[in-house]
Amino acid sequence: MAEQFDPTTHPHRRYNPLTNTHILVSPHRTKRPWLGQTEPPAPSNLPSHDKNCYLCPGNARANGVINEDYKTTMVFENDYAAVLPPPVPAAPAAPHPLLTAEPVQGGCDVVCFHPRHDLSLPTLSVDDIVAIIQEWTRIYHHRGTRDGIKYVQIFENKGAMMGCSNPHPHSQVWSTSILPTLPAKELSNLRDYAESSAATTNGPKGYQNKPCLLCEYVAYERTARERIVVENEHFVALVPWWAYWPFEILVLPYKRHIPSLTHFTPEETRAFAEMISHVTIRYDNLFSCSFAYAMGMHQRPLPPKRVEGALIEDEDDIAHFHVHFEPPLLRSATVRKFLAGYEVMAEPQRDLTAEQAAQRLRACSSVHYSRA
């Protein structure tokens, strides 16, 4: 028992303070050497315009509408929306207290990133990504100021492995009359942390100068460096201590507490665009393939109110803007992680440690493999 605890050898469990859950880490199962890329790069055979793609300029969508000849981004309401606009009838009384339901209304938007069918975030220019961020910001404001909307979720599903059938670069925005489970949990934990006076670093403070869990976490990580993948003037990308997906990344601002997209300065917008480019290029380079992932932004549930142009602070400023990248790939362009029995029945589990994943992502080139 004189042996020292070694997080790269001994099974252990890490705590995720953002969601108040745990992850089981089994690092001894990755003792075999890392062989790096095992498959030849998958050539991208995508045409720059696909006449069968419902997102390409000039083509027809499911409802017969013809896409405009767009040059930057294009937004439209999803024809297969998961939630619908009002009116929604009130739910009947629960047949039993254990069987409750509430109606949900809202809207689902599709945001095309670019007219080119064959490009994606890692191959778009930083200017293109700035235009996408501006579009997200606009929708966040537009949807988030409508009656009855309580939350706006911006996300991207990339790759067939994530169930995304169309490679044309696009994201979605679902706006709902409810605050969904995961952001609600995160906000609640951010709120508890603000009251805990637990901050130990010299990092920035959050709403009302109280401690912010993510300001504090990122300040510590920037001194530790072990889990940092890349950083720039305003943003950092890291594999969080409590990462679940093998190459999960958290992107967040570190210089100041930023509650939402609406709060970005032009410099911060540009730095965020650069960071999205950095992260997605490294992802593609990791296995020389178009890397599948789910990406989602967490921020204030709704944009802040403005009075005479100034953003009004309120309780929702407890939120610290951040982006989760959750990719399923594990060892190569084709070997994915499965959400298997123990994980869905007991507790999420991983083999590769967050530190090992960060090291591999750091080692990736910052130039996209298709251009190297």
Added chain:
Amino acid sequence: MAEQFDPTTHPHRRYNPLTNTHILVSPHRTKRPWLGQTEPPAPSNLPSHDKNCYLCPGNARANGVINEDYKTTMVFENDYAAVLPPPVPAAPAAPHPLLTAEPVQGGCDVVCFHPRHDLSLPTLSVDDIVAIIQEWTRIYHHRGTRDGIKYVQIFENKGAMMGCSNPHPHSQVWSTSILPTLPAKELSNLRDYAESSAATTNGPKGYQNKPCLLCEYVAYERTARERIVVENEHFVALVPWWAYWPFEILVLPYKRHIPSLTHFTPEETRAFAEMISHVTIRYDNLFSCSFAYAMGMHQRPLPPKRVEGALIEDEDDIAHFHVHFEPPLLRSATVRKFLAGYEVMAEPQRDLTAEQAAQRLRACSSVHYSRA
């Protein structure tokens, strides 16, 4: 707005009292007619003995050990265990309060169901399944009475779609020095319910004659019938109100509050074996294929103590034994549900309602398609 709320038309959100989470239901997206099976039955080409299978009798496992010539079940310790036996060094102090870890020790067992490589729960006899349940009960007791173990998780991963590479019928048992996230949440919610005096049915009561969330839930479902798939003398299989996976099933005893496998009478063991057979046969018949799923049992974290042969009641009897079946298939033997962006970033979502899923499963034959 005079329109009535219709759970098969209007988007809504259901509450899961067992885990204190929600699920978004978008039933309007399933309005197209159900076309039933779209692919020919996949013939099972498995040999009854495969010389390359490390689980078949007489073959060698990864560590060189030769499997005995077993006739019913066979148990051995997993060569790639996610947790290891003690001693485990103590974890060092957290480098920062937000980065905590604790060592986890324990053991991982593999339970082969049967020597035949080509059989599985739906094609094994009820007698075979009784033998498997007895083996699970034995391991639950054996592992659950060892020093330092706090939880025993029995689960099965079936099918390549669940990341299970070997079709030889088997399950796993992971025993750990921690109470994992999901069972901990369920136990906590069962405990809260017991104190809530919220029961409204005449169903059985739980520990110390207090209300039991699952006794109460199943009593209501047996009157409503809408979500019941099949039931026998002691057990019922239903698609829970809050189901997430398209054809998720919850199996649980309804006649009395049963905290664990250890509490089963011989009649209950047999009824449970029959119920496993019923459920897995219907699953295979749904798309005429060997149906992939994750299956897991939730019960008392550890078996009860005995004094002079009698089971001693204690606080952990708050648990109500139940089995979750979580299958990924959605529309055919090859069309699966993806855990996509909105779900991992915001809230789990489904299209097909629990009632529709139950109806389809009820309509399946009780005779396995390979024998029909």
